[in-house]
Amino acid sequence: MIMSLAAMALGATAPTPTSACAVPTAVHNASTSLNRDVSAEDIAGLRDIGVSDYGETAPGLSVSPDGRWAALQLKRAVPSINSYCLEIVAVPTDGIGPVRIIDQGGALLLSAEPRFEYGPVYTGIPVVVRPLWSPDGKAIAYLKRVNGQTRACVAYLDGRASTLIDHGSGDAVHVAWGPDSRALEVTAVQLAQLEHERDIEALSGYRLDDRFIPSSSSRPYLRAPFPTLTSRIALPSSSTTANMAAAGTQASIDWAEMARGADKPQHSVTERLVQHGIMAQCRAEACSGKIDKLWKSSNGKEISFLRREGPSSDRYALYHWRVGSRKASRRYLTEGLLLDCQPAAGTKLVCAHEEATRPRHIVSLDPRTGRMHDLYDPNPEFAGKAFGTVERLYWKNDRDIPAFADLILPPNHHPGERHPLIIVSYSSRGFLRGGTGDEYPIFALAARGYAVMSFDMPPDIGSFAKGASGPERSAINRKDWANRRSVESSLERGIKLIEEKGVIDPSKKGITGFSDGSSSLWFALINSKLFQAAAVSHCCEEPVGSMALVGSRTARYFEQGGFPGILQDDPAVWAPMSVTRNAHRINVPVLLNLSSDEYLWSLEAIRALRFYHKPVDAYVFPDEYHVKQQPAHRLAIYRRNIAWFDYWLRDILPSRRDERSRWQEMRGDASPSG
Incomplete structure (x- = not known):
């Protein structure tokens, strides 16, 4: 539906520093600081272009029609106030002249999409905000979240105050320019009526059906597709680009x-x-x-x-x-x-x-x-930070599948030294920040004296089945936990390759895991004796809890992909994967940093480990999803993960008194395998 609206109410915001942007960066300039080591605070305070993953569109670059400017959203976490500094930046493509900050402010915009016809489901993954140039190249439109609503915003290349567009109700999900740069089309999702109907249903109780994802919410999700409303909004003459100085001559683009x-x-x-x-x-x-x-x-x-x-x-x-x-x-x-x-x-x-x-x-x-x-x-x-050496290593696993990892040594490494090893997974591409999910700061760990193996997980074995459907590939992966065994083989051979270099202490190895990497971690703890400490972001795959907590719709999808059914509680099937059925055998100290959206998945395994007096510590971070995004939380996770490995692999006591006493008690109380 398209509604034509002329001169809807508009709000103006000046590009002055917001509270988050006014906080100076925590990164110490290496050229003026005596300490050139990379710290957890340095990584937490990085300025990110777009979304920090390796997807092709993650940077969110947008080149102006005349090719002279590239616009982007810059994001900097500010842990001290648990907020983000968000800026729209214009970069001259000829490298001449200063970079222009043409807007600031707003809240981080998180993706919220339907899952199996129901939603909106949050994962914690940020939206790639790609600025959209006006046809005349004088202004930029983009999505900006302000005061709990996502709206279109227009920022101007000449530095004039940006304009927030009032499109009415709902969150804007798409914005487009009219051909003459004088109007915008803003599409907003309309959930109010669906939410009202759900509130009415609540008075007589929700029927427990496919709408539920119990691990995430006690309320049913809404049925997709969601209704939208598209408004055509004419910008007031004072805000249009027609009043701005004429653009220069059109540059040629080859x-x-x-x-x-x-x-x-x-x-x-x-x-x-x-x-x-x-x-x-x-x-x-x-x-x-x-x-x-x-x-x-x-x-x-x-x-x-x-x-x-x-x-x-x-x-x-x-x-x-x-x-x-x-x-x-x-x-x-x-x-x-x-x-x-x-x-x-x-x-x-x-x-x-x-x-x-x-x-x-x-x-x-x-x-x-x-x-x-x-x-x-x-x-x-x-530019002047001490990162230490980074070496890319290649090998093949027992199925002849290629694998690789980057080996990072401490900046002060000397020939003949052997360091504790930390495994970070499951992607090792681009800047080596904190692994997938960004919870394990690689260079901060190296600065603490660890060798780090940044492990890039090999392709799933199901991906080699040409012509197979998604569920069929998943079933190949799941049969006898075949893909877990493939990843474990890759991991073991990569570690052996590093051991042969003589740079690590084989008796002091730690492993980390996020998302699929957490499943690989638990599989390794159950099926090998490689590791002496572990820190993990998610838990666990269990015969009853996993299938019940995902809800009936997702459970059917998993079952189609070969996941054991909720009644298929076969000890032989679950022996290689279930933490609860192997809790008596797991002697590795485990730290869990869990989101409030997913922590219920872990309770069965944590209780089993604690029943056998295993050294396990767990933390829940409120208002977080699969990918944790709150700056204060991320820095706290960085610090605690480093402290955990320091304690269990290097006998360094944590600085926090509560952690010190609790971890010392765990060490004294830990029981041997049953």
């Missing part, structure tokens, strides 16, 4: 992206060209494989493309090919990440770039030469 359809494979350059009506063949070997992005020159005679390479497709390579040539030349190669590349003014691409020891920053990249230049580094303080 490259144009040739997008891949959502349902199209990444197979070859030739297939991508055919999709766009270009009958040209590239027979060079580099023109096949995993092609992420492809661009053609303005004259159509040159093609540049981004390709995944390496033993585990862990490298990004930029190639240049002249149409008709038999050879495609590689112009750039990185083990880091090269994301969201877009054509800009002149002959360059603008990309988000990050390396193992360098957080995400904005660069220009010439596809013809491979030359790269920095445009914007939001974390210059990290």
Whole structure:
């Protein structure tokens, strides 16, 4: 439904520092500080471009129509006030002139999508806020959450006060410009009536049915799809870009992206060209494989493309090919990440770039030469930090599946030294921050004297079954816990590879786990004697609790994917995976940092471990989801995880008195295996 609204009520906000943005960064400038080590506070205070994962669209870059500016959302956590500084930043793509902060403020916007026809379900994953340029390139529209409502906001390149758009009820989920830059179309989800009907139902009791996810809520979720309302809002003349100074002359943009359809494979350059009506063949070997992005020159005679390479497709390579040539030349190669590349003014691409020891920053990249230049580094303080050495290791597991990890040694490592080892998983791409979920600060651990294995989980064995459906692939993974065994084999062989280097103490190894990595952690604790301490973010897969707590709709999906049914309480089936059935055998001290949305899953296992007097400590973080996002919580988790490993692997007492007495009591009370 589209409602045409002229000059709806508008609110203006000036781009002055908000309370969170007024708090100075906690990162110490390495060039002026005597302490060059990376701390937990340094990692917690990083300035993030977009969302800090390795997805192609995670940076949320947006290049202006004339190619002269790249806009992005910058996010900085401020643990001291448990808030975020959010800014909209415009970066000149020629590298000349200052970066402009054109808006500040708002709350972190979290994704809330339906799950199996019901929702909205929060996971804690932030929304990628991609600024949208007006057609004339003078203003930016984006989604901004203010006072509990998500609204459209218009910010101006010339620094004028930004404009919040009042679209009426509901949270805005989409914004688009009109063709003349004088109006916006804002789509908002309308949940009020559905929520009212649920409140009426509450008076006579909710029927326990597919709408429930008991682990998350005692109220039923709403049935999707949710109704939306689209409003066409004309901006007042004082706020339109027509009153702004005329833009400069249109810059030439030499490259144009040739997008891949959502349902199209990444197979070859030739297939991508055919999709766009270009009958040209590239027979060079580099023109096949995993092609992420492809661009053609303005004259159509040159093609540049981004390709995944390496033993585990862990490298990004930029190639240049002249149409008709038999050879495609590689112009750039990185083990880091090269994301969201877009054509800009002149002959360059603008990309988000990050390396193992360098957080995400904005660069220009010439596809013809491979030359790269920095445009914007939001974390210059990290340039002089002492990260220690990072070495990428490759191997294969017992199923001949390739795997890799990065080995990080302490900055002050000397030949012949052996350090305790910490495993962080389950992705090791780009800047090595804190593993998937960002709860285990890799370089802060290295600075404390640990060797860290940043483990990139190998592909699921089900992914090799060509033509199999999602449930069929899941069933392959689940049968006899085959994929867990595959991951365990990869982990064990990777650790052995590191042990052979003589840089770790084999008797002092810790493991961490988040999400799927937590399942790998529990499997390792049950099926191996590799580890002496563990810290985990989630728990556990159990025969009764898992299937009951996810709700009936999700339980059926899991059962279709081979998960043992709730009545299939076969000891032989669960022996390799159930913590409750193996609690008497697990002697590794375990720390659990749990979200309030998911902690119920862990209660059965925690009770079993405590029944056998095993050293286990657990914390619940309120108003958190699968991915924890509150800055104070994340820093607390960083610190406690480090303290936990310090105590159990290095005999260093924690600074907090309550933890010190409790952990000492655990050590004295721990029982041997039964």
